[in-house]
Amino acid sequence: SRAVPQMPNFEYQPKKYLGPSYEKMQNIWATNIISAFAPHFKEPLLIHDGKMQWLFDHTGRRYLDMFGGIVTVSVGHCHPKVSEAAAQQLNTLWHTTNIYLNPKLHEYAAKLTSKLPDDLKVVYFVNSGSEANDFAVFLARLHTKNSDIISLRNAYHGMSYVTMALTAQSSWRNSLPLAPGFHHTMNPDVYQGLWGGSHCRDSPVQTTRHCDCKPDECNACDMYYGQLEEIFKYSLRAGNLAGFFTETIQGIGGVVQFPKGFLKKAYELVRTNGGVCIADEVQTGFGRTGEHFWGFEMHDVIPDIVTMAKGICNGLPMAAVVTTPALAQSLKGAYYFNTFGGNPVSCAAGLTVLNVIEEEKIQENAHVVGTHLLKKLAKLRDQFECIGDVRGKGLMIGVEMVTDKETRTPLPSNHFVDIWDDCKNMGVLIGRGGLYHNVFRMTPPMCVTREDVDFAVGVFEAAIQKHQKVFMK
Numbered sequence: 001s002r003a004v005p006q007m008p009n010f011e012y013q014p015k016k017y018l019g020p021s022y023e024k025m026q027n028i029w030a031t032n033i034i035s036a037f038a039p040h041f042k043e044p045l046l047i048h049d050g051k052m053q054w055l056f057d058h059t060g061r062r063y064l065d066m067f068g069g070i071v072t073v074s075v076g077h078c079h080p081k082v083s084e085a086a087a088q089q090l091n092t093l094w095h096t097t098n099i100y101l102n103p104k105l106h107e108y109a110a111k112l113t114s115k116l117p118d119d120l121k122v123v124y125f126v127n128s129g130s131e132a133n134d135f136a137v138f139l140a141r142l143h144t145k146n147s148d149i150i151s152l153r154n155a156y157h158g159m160s161y162v163t164m165a166l167t168a169q170s171s172w173r174n175s176l177p178l179a180p181g182f183h184h185t186m187n188p189d190v191y192q193g194l195w196g197g198s199h200c201r202d203s204p205v206q207t208t209r210h211c212d213c214k215p216d217e218c219n220a221c222d223m224y225y226g227q228l229e230e231i232f233k234y235s236l237r238a239g240n241l242a243g244f245f246t247e248t249i250q251g252i253g254g255v256v257q258f259p260k261g262f263l264k265k266a267y268e269l270v271r272t273n274g275g276v277c278i279a280d281e282v283q284t285g286f287g288r289t290g291e292h293f294w295g296f297e298m299h300d301v302i303p304d305i306v307t308m309a310k311g312i313c314n315g316l317p318m319a320a321v322v323t324t325p326a327l328a329q330s331l332k333g334a335y336y337f338n339t340f341g342g343n344p345v346s347c348a349a350g351l352t353v354l355n356v357i358e359e360e361k362i363q364e365n366a367h368v369v370g371t372h373l374l375k376k377l378a379k380l381r382d383q384f385e386c387i388g389d390v391r392g393k394g395l396m397i398g399v400e401m402v403t404d405k406e407t408r409t410p411l412p413s414n415h416f417v418d419i420w421d422d423c424k425n426m427g428v429l430i431g432r433g434g435l436y437h438n439v440f441r442m443t444p445p446m447c448v449t450r451e452d453v454d455f456a457v458g459v460f461e462a463a464i465q466k467h468q469k470v471f472m473k
């Protein structure tokens, strides 16, 4: 068997762990935390220190974070400039200020909206992605005076009462009545979907599965679009559309990309029917897709409402909804208030995140390192039968694991977990997603280097090589 790949050097002395013992921590989890969400890995990881793209456990062991704290860490764990800005603000004022003028809130609002095109110039600050999408539903309904909302199957938009109804993956919906007024159209999934179309997605790598038609004659986009038209025919009363929600690359759904042109046609149909278009950029925003600052730009569309969270503040609670003055006018006479939304500590950090993205050429790094990583993973895909698809853009990457390329049957969970766990044991933390939980998600802090991702690919390859003997005949 091959040697374990060498971890790149990183000059940093992790802080000494002074918390409760590992066993006590597990006890507290079982007794006081009891969660619907179990910790990752067979032996859960105890993380207590982080620096840029690296995390450290209680023994001082170092891990390459290829998941970026679930995409929340955009420019690096405890990035010194972001930490400094937050600390300075902590020593100045942290009273929630949105009933007063405050320089951090106002400076940040101006800077953040300068990153968006056209009329997208009005921002509302909230604290989480779910709250942002909740607010976007509220705004779309208020503006259009209609109630129906369409989202895509396999979408993830949050866990509140309203956003769980927007979310359309059974594993993320509870079997309790959900909010009314939501419709889900067929997901234009070019790998697992009915009509293929993988060569029509915007990625430097293509899948091994193509639909039967030639790329310039591909009709997959039209077929998926036809399903959206059917929703109008069968599910919606004419004249009652409020909005159409999508991620611009589906994150939790397994880094699913749509065929080029789908969103553009969908937006036209939605607007013709009186609805507004909402882009959920919670995972795709802030340069993660590399070529563009916002995911919607790769679809050549301009939404009416953009929601953002996670990487916006490098891990501190902060989220935002940006819209046009015309839509914002609809709030006149309505009421909305959010105590912690736009608090000065998060605003100071968020402002610094935007500056760091510019100063340290973070978006360019996501593009260059991400494309390099995608191409290396595509080589592995050609080598291993169990890697069905490699997709994504920039540092938003999915690797779909299957039993074989022909049937594309999801790799059973125990085999997936064996590979996943082994990567962790060799020092690389990867995310998991997809409707069948069979997609490795690689979305590291965007300061990750070429050398780091070479190491990650080496580890991933070694883990697959070791375990595929079990599930491959």
Ligand code: PMP
Pocket: 127, 128, 129, 130, 131, 133, 156, 157, 158, 159, 247, 251, 252, 280, 281, 282, 283, 309, 310
């Ligand atoms: N939208 C998307 C695309 C997400 O990935 C998430 C979180 N995974 C949310 C919304 C909800 O964000 P939060 O967990 O901050 O409520």
